[in-house]
Amino acid sequence: MITGASSGIGATYAQRLAARGYNLLLIARNEARLQQLAAELAACHGVQADLLCVDLEQHSGIEKAAERLRSDAQISLLVNCAGVALNGGLGEADLDSTHSLLQLNLLALTMLSSAAAVRFSLAGRGAIINIGALVALSPERGNAIYSASKAYVLNLSQSLCSELSGSGVQVQVVLPGITRTELLERAGSSLAHIPPSMVMEVEDLVDAALRGFDQGELVTIPSLQDSSEWQALTQARLQLAPNLSHNQPAARYS
Numbered sequence: 001m002i003t004g005a006s007s008g009i010g011a012t013y014a015q016r017l018a019a020r021g022y023n024l025l026l027i028a029r030n031e032a033r034l035q036q037l038a039a040e041l042a043a044c045h046g047v048q049a050d051l052l053c054v055d056l057e058q059h060s061g062i063e064k065a066a067e068r069l070r071s072d073a074q075i076s077l078l079v080n081c082a083g084v085a086l087n088g089g090l091g092e093a094d095l096d097s098t099h100s101l102l103q104l105n106l107l108a109l110t111m112l113s114s115a116a117a118v119r120f121s122l123a124g125r126g127a128i129i130n131i132g133a134l135v136a137l138s139p140e141r142g143n144a145i146y147s148a149s150k151a152y153v154l155n156l157s158q159s160l161c162s163e164l165s166g167s168g169v170q171v172q173v174v175l176p177g178i179t180r181t182e183l184l185e186r187a188g189s190s191l192a193h194i195p196p197s198m199v200m201e202v203e204d205l206v207d208a209a210l211r212g213f214d215q216g217e218l219v220t221i222p223s224l225q226d227s228s229e230w231q232a233l234t235q236a237r238l239q240l241a242p243n244l245s246h247n248q249p250a251a252r253y254s
């Protein structure tokens, strides 16, 4: 099951997974695009691609997709890719677009991860790939709502991996940097003002992410050249853990 399969990163996952022989369940709102993709995948790779056209900003759409995960034993891999960005800072937030982003980027991803976690762990096998974003690691760069939504995806995926430890279910969270898709245009922005050296082609992004998946990585950062930088950050965070909850405030607050 791939959400956000009608364009960009999700559509590229569909192509790559079809090439690996997966039958697919493609989810998005744009039925015409999904139908065209399904036909291409069937013709090129001989796989079956079913469609589920739902709006994952709506409770009913989330529930339809979650129910499919609960009831369809053929689904062994969930790629939570559907997402939107918002252009602008927290002060420019309006209720409707903020609500839509939170429903899609947080609620849909959470409920689908939950449904998949339950069924895959009962089966003792399966995998969940959540698409986060590098902005999760750099809140200082602004774009507060989108950035915070992706920090949630990172945290949720790390917690989920820990919960599912020993269950046979693999969890991966992918943190793309800026990638050439429709995301920014849909948010009313553009890739035009971004230096080309910072923009990854979507095929390169997905191929790298799948290599990270094959290597069993929990957190995959396709752009990061030196993986020891991420390991150092993780190590520093884990070292903090035993110091974070005590019955007395620290001496500097007395």
Ligand SMILES: NC(=O)c1ccc[n+]([C@@H]2O[C@H](COP(=O)([O-])OP(=O)(O)OC[C@H]3O[C@@H](n4cnc5c(N)ncnc54)[C@H](OP(=O)(O)O)[C@@H]3O)[C@@H](O)[C@H]2O)c1
Residues within 6 Å of the ligand: 003, 004, 005, 006, 007, 008, 009, 010, 027, 028, 029, 030, 031, 033, 054, 055, 056, 057, 081, 082, 083, 084, 085, 104, 131, 132, 133, 134, 175, 176, 177, 178, 179, 180, 181, 182, 183, 184, 186
């Ligand atoms: N591109 C980047 O620079 C970048 C960087 C970091 C992370 N990401 C993340 O990558 C993921 C994929 O984005 P993308 O870059 O591939 O952008 P994209 O080309 O705009 O694709 C977004 C996908 O989400 C689907 N979608 C949007 N709203 C939906 C809704 N209400 N219900 C169901 N599906 C919905 C869209 O399909 P329909 O419109 O047909 O519904 C589309 O398939 C997102 O989570 C994004 O945050 C992207």
